[in-house]
Amino acid sequence: MxxxxxxxxxxxxxxxxxxxxxxxxxxxxxxxxxxxxxxxxxxxxxxxxxxxxxxxxxxxxxxxxxxxxxxxxxxxxxxxxxxxxxxxxRGYCATNPARKMGLRKTAPPDKAEWQENEIKLVMETLEREMFGSWLHVTFLMGLYQAARLRQCAVPLDRIDFERGVITYPADVVKGGKAFAQPIVPQLRERLLSIVNERRRRGERFLCTIPERPSIEWRVFLDSLGLRHVSHHGLRVTFITRACRARVPENQVMRFVSHSSTAVHRIYQKLSVGDIAEMLSLVPLPDAPHEGHARTLPSGATF
Missing domain, CATH: 1.10.150 (DNA polymerase; domain 1)
Structure with a gap:
């Protein structure tokens, strides 16, 4: 019993x-x-x-x-x-002391966008020292496909190079909802070489994710002196670059499988300079300049 x-x-x-x-x-x-x-x-x-x-x-x-x-x-x-x-x-106890404890979570720090020199350093290190490893695969998938860590353990038979599509099953997607996305052209050849090697070894998945992938990524990045970026920041980087390139928001949301506009916009790390670039696109009349200078009336107050 x-x-x-x-x-x-x-x-x-x-x-x-x-x-x-x-x-x-x-x-x-x-x-x-x-x-x-x-x-x-x-x-x-x-x-x-x-x-x-x-x-x-x-x-x-x-x-x-x-x-x-x-x-x-x-x-x-x-x-x-x-x-x-x-x-x-089940009748094992009368009260629940763990319910509604009133503990508040600390707001997580913003995920920083990766810069070109950081991408280059990690890319070269992984290509040279850890080709085809889960770190290498998740880096490429994060950078080019904006994939989350556990999403990268996609079955090889869901990667269709003829159609140029990756179909993620529900069990690897946050929220448990399957979706598909096109393979980014810049990734295709490298992804194909990794998939072919995995198939040659008899593997069924693109990579095997360890128990604590975020912590292992943290250790790897710290070893390179990159303490302010994270794997999830690669997703931020893709979304931010797409926004700067003026890719329609609904298309980017579809690509990264974001259903909420509010959540999606959290990922857009645009600087003041990025925003300033759009000012030339807004049709506004010129304000009066020096040639139209006027003297304020005496005693005027505002």
Whole structure:
């Protein structure tokens, strides 16, 4: 008979509840539970009824000591709240101390646009030292296709070079909605060589994403002295360059699979100089200049 101890029911519940979700969603919840389970073991809480609000308050600090940032910890606590809701339904506890804790996430820093010298440095390093690796593949896909990290694990049979189209299945797309995009011409030949090599090795996917890809990207970029850019910044770079080139917004949104205009515009990192370039396109009359100078009437106030 199933007991109320965490190790007797939570794993099965996660599989039942999220097993049919996109793979990245299921994996995210599984990773969250691994961290939560370690914390619960450390504080010797073996079943839901033992958990208290005071103990939950200590999770952010514990997570920081184990390499997790505040926002990550808050997200994991919210998942713990879902687990505790299930525990209440099963009669394992009466209250949920992890629900509505009032913790506020820190606003994430803006993702910086990559500059040409940064792109060149990373491109040359990966081509020379890590050709065909997941870092190399995700860099190319981020730069040319504006792809998110986990989106790059696309099945090889979804890359159609005859039609020039990549079709991303729902389980690799954020939000779980499949979409297709054209292959950027500048990427085609390099992508074809990587795909052919992967097929020769008997691989099924364009790359295999590790468990913590963002952290591994951070370590790689830091090793090159590029501490202010990130992989997601490649997506920002594509969208910003498309905006500068005056590509219609709806076409760019379709290409990167953005359904929200508000979200899409967050990615546009236009400078004052970029905006100034559009002024020549706006039809406005000239304001009076020195040849039309006038003297203000005496005593005039504004």
């Amino acid at each position: 199933e007991g109320d101890a965490w190790d007797q029911w939570v794993d099965a519940w996660i599989k039942l509840r999220f097993g049919d979700s996109p793979a990245n969603t299921f994996d995210r919840y599984r990773r969250s539970w691994v961290k939560l389970e370690k914390w619960l073991s450390d504080i010797q809480v073996t079943r839901p009824a033992q958990l208290t609000y005071q103990l939950c308050q200590g999770y952010v600090g514990w997570r920081a000591q184990h390499g997790g940032k505040k926002n990550t910890a808050i997200g994991e606590l919210k998942f713990l709240g879902q687990i505790m809701d299930e525990a209440i339904k």
